[in-house]
Amino acid sequence: MIINHPLLGPRDAQEFTYLGDASLIDRPDWQAPDAARTFYEYHYLRDNPAGEHRELWFHEQGDRSWLVVTRNTLTHEITKVELAREVARTRGRSA
Amino acid sequence: MRYSGFKVIKEALTGHKGWTPAWRDPAPQADYDIVIIGGGGHGLATAYYLAKQFGGKRIAVLEKGWIGGGNVGRNTTIIRSNYLLDGNEPFYEFSLKLWEGLEQDFNFNAMISQRGILNLIHTDAQRDAFIRRGNAMMLNGADAELLSVAQIRARYPFMNFDNARFPIKGGLAQHRGGTVRHDAVAWGYARGADARGVDIIQNCEVTGFRIENGICKGVETSRGFIGASKVGCAVAGSSGRLMAKAGMRLPIESHVLQAFVSEGLKPVMPGVVTFGAGHFYCSQSDKGGLVFGGDIDGYNSYAQRGNLPVVEDVVESGMALFPMLGRVRLLRMWGGIMDMSMDGSPIIDRTHIGGLYFNGGWCYGGFKATPASGWCFAHLLARDEPHPVATAYRFDRFEKGRMIDEKGMGAQPNLH
Secondary structure, three states: EEEEOOOEEEEHHHHHHHHHHHHHOOOOOOOOOOOOHHHHHHHHHHHOOOOEEEEEEEEEOOOOOEEEEEEEEOOOOEEEEEEHHHHHHOOOOOO | OOOOHHHHHHHHHHHOOOOOEEEEEEOOOEEEEEEEOOOHHHHHHHHHHHOOOOOOOOOOOOOOOOOOOOEEEEEEOOEEOOOOOOOOHHHHHHHHHHHHHHHHHHOOOOOOEOOOOEEOOOOHHOOOOHHHHHHHHHHHHOEEEEHHHHHHHHHHHOOOOOOOOOOOOEEEOOOOOOOOOOOHHHHHHHHHHHHOEEEEEOOOOOEEEEEEEOOOEEEOOOOOEEEEEEEEEEOOOHHHHHEEEEEEOOEEEEEEEEEEEEEEOOOOOOEEEOOOOOOOOEOOOOOOEEEEEEEEEEOOOOOOOOOHHHHHHHHHHHHHHHHHHHHHHEEEEEEEEEEEOOOOOOOOOOOOOOOOEEEEOOOOOOOOOOOHHHHHHHHHHOOOOOOOOHHHOOHHHHHHHOOOEEEOOOOOOOHO
């Protein structure tokens, strides 16, 4: 698979390390009264879709940036690659 | 019809006219006591033990395609019980004991071959870990033996013992481990279940669940609604997709695992060997092909095909261990979809929906578990309580912090 890095251009997926579902950006509030429940769901439960899937890839052997890759789990086709930093910012998770 | 040597000779002399289909092809009835979704090894074993061991009455197995056409048809056929943790070792040892009596039990030749499995040791720390594991195995009634380099050399003279990075320093052997003809496992269980009245319904895809007031009343299928008092799901890599139809999110990701087989060779590999340093395992099939595999591809996939980097990784590991592999041509490779659970261990449990039961999350170790998985799932379906050796395989273990994390990788399904 080739991941089209937004800053560096097309790179081989072997340069990257996979983390999992991009919903891992949305870390719950640890001070909320239902934090135990929300952290359990955040940490362990997955939608696991067959089809389009947004996921986190770490450019470990490159610029060490985190990417949000939109990939089809049935065909391996990659349709969108974003910097995870930008995604987190638009969701108000990062300065 | 019982198979026997006498029957084979009789049929050979009379033109093979007396053989009958090994199982019926019934139309689905309007309702059943128990419906099992998934006609693979685990689903068929569940039906077989329900009918044989737990006195189940009206049972159906629903299969989307043909039985045994899923993961049980594309694995590397290894059986073993060399686990460490208390939640796992009694279960897998129970499974290995069932394997040992399986062919007599269901009167079908599954070509069970206890040729032994050997986990190689490359470092002193790994030796300590394997000694501990061997002791844990023996405490649970399994067999384990620590082998010296000389003992391994006698059996596997062609291995690369003096590899600069991964010298072989010994090995942990389980002589009762081995291989099985995987298709025959599905066929043997199907035949045994069918003979005891189980309806095996192929080409019947489950498209949804009928759930009323938190109770599952049956399943919607491509062949109409089928009512059931209890529904058990055993669909291997499709668990996430199927349970989503019941509104459930699981502690599971689906990943693809590739396996490989070489051209047929004369007998060279006496048993199963695993390369602890690089995650590679290899055995030789009865047809002569070297069957081997390694890590999963490591990202969510339903594609049923892998990518080249893992092929290279597996073959590199293979070459590091068996330099002779470089002269062997690869015949084919295939990918199956695995339920990778968050701690690498399976789930056999009730769900929060009444009458709906789940069996899945086998990661890539589901084949060796087939008999025990079927037995324990049948126990749960029949008696509504977990079997003693499967009490740890509950959904709530993640929430309660009682994970069975055999590899110590945490909640990282792609690392198990």
